[in-house]
Amino acid sequence: MGWDEWSRVVEVEPSLYAADFGxxxxxxxxxxxxxARVFHFDVGDGHFVEPVTIGPIVMQSIFPLxxxxxxxxxxxxxxxxxxxxxxxxKAAGGKSVTFHYEACDDPAAVAAQARxxxxxxxxAFNPETEVxxxxxxxxxxxxxxxLCMSIHPGYSAQRFMPEALDRIRRxxxxxxxxxxVQVDGGxxxxxxxxxxxxxxxxxxxxxxxxxxxxxxxxxxxxxAELA
Numbered sequence: 001m002g003w004d005e006w007s008r009v010v011e012v013e014p015s016l017y018a019a020d021f022g023x024x025x026x027x028x029x030x031x032x033x034x035x036a037r038v039f040h041f042d043v044g045d046g047h048f049v050e051p052v053t054i055g056p057i058v059m060q061s062i063f064p065l066x067x068x069x070x071x072x073x074x075x076x077x078x079x080x081x082x083x084x085x086x087x088x089x090k091a092a093g094g095k096s097v098t099f100h101y102e103a104c105d106d107p108a109a110v111a112a113q114a115r116x117x118x119x120x121x122x123x124a125f126n127p128e129t130e131v132x133x134x135x136x137x138x139x140x141x142x143x144x145x146x147l148c149m150s151i152h153p154g155y156s157a158q159r160f161m162p163e164a165l166d167r168i169r170r171x172x173x174x175x176x177x178x179x180x181v182q183v184d185g186g187x188x189x190x191x192x193x194x195x196x197x198x199x200x201x202x203x204x205x206x207x208x209x210x211x212x213x214x215x216x217x218x219x220x221x222x223x224a225e226l227a
Contacts, residue, residue: 018206063093151185160186172199
C-alpha cells in the first residue's frame with residue numbers, strides 16, 4: 001500500500017508534535033472520529049534541528065490505536081543520517097518516511113534504503129533551499145512526495161512564511177503529477193485554502209488543531225476551508 005491508497009483528494013494531517021501528550025490517546029480518538037486518517041509524526045535529533053522531539057517509542061505506543069481507526073503514521077525525520085532510523089520507524093508502525101534534502105549527499109540512495117524497509121518515501125526541503133534543486137533531487141530519487149517547509153523546521157507554533165506559496169507553486173510545476181506536494185508549518189484557517197490552491201494536497205497542521213479546546217471542530221473547520 002502507499003499514498004494512492006491512504007490519501008483522499010486532499011489530506012489535512014494533524015501534527016502530533018503539537019499534541020498534549022498527557023491526553024494523547026483521547027486526542028487521537030477525537031481526531032479519528034472527526035475523520036482524520038493521516039497523522040504527521042515529527043522526529044528531531046538535536047543536531048539537524050535543535051530540539052530532541054518524540055521518537056519511535058511514542059510511535060509504537062500509539063500505532064495500535066491509529067491502525068484500529070484506519071489511520072496512517074506519516075513520519076518526518078528532521079535528523080542527520082536519516083537512513084539509521086528507517087528500521088525503527090518501520091518496526092514502530094510508520095508507513096511513510098520523509099527525510100531532508102539538506103541532511104544527505106545522495107537522496108536517491110537514501111530513498112532506496114527506505115523502500116527496502118517497505119516504507120513510502122518523501123523528500124523535504126527547508127525555506128533556504130532552492131526549490132529547483134530539491135525538486136530535481138526528488139524526481140531523480142522517485143519519491144512519493146516532496147515536502148515544502150513553510151517554517152524553519154524544529155519548533156511548533158511558528159508563523160507561516162508567505163513566500164512559501166510561490167515555492168509550493170514552483171515545486172508543483174517541477175515534479176510529476178503523481179508526486180504529492182506536502183506543506184508543513186504555520187497552517188491555519190486563514191491560509192490553508194491558499195496552500196491548497198498553490199498545489200499542495202497533503203497539508204500538515206499542528207497548533208490550529210491541538211491548541212483549540214474542541215479538536216473535532218478545529219479539524220473539521222480546516223477541512224471545510226477546502227470544500
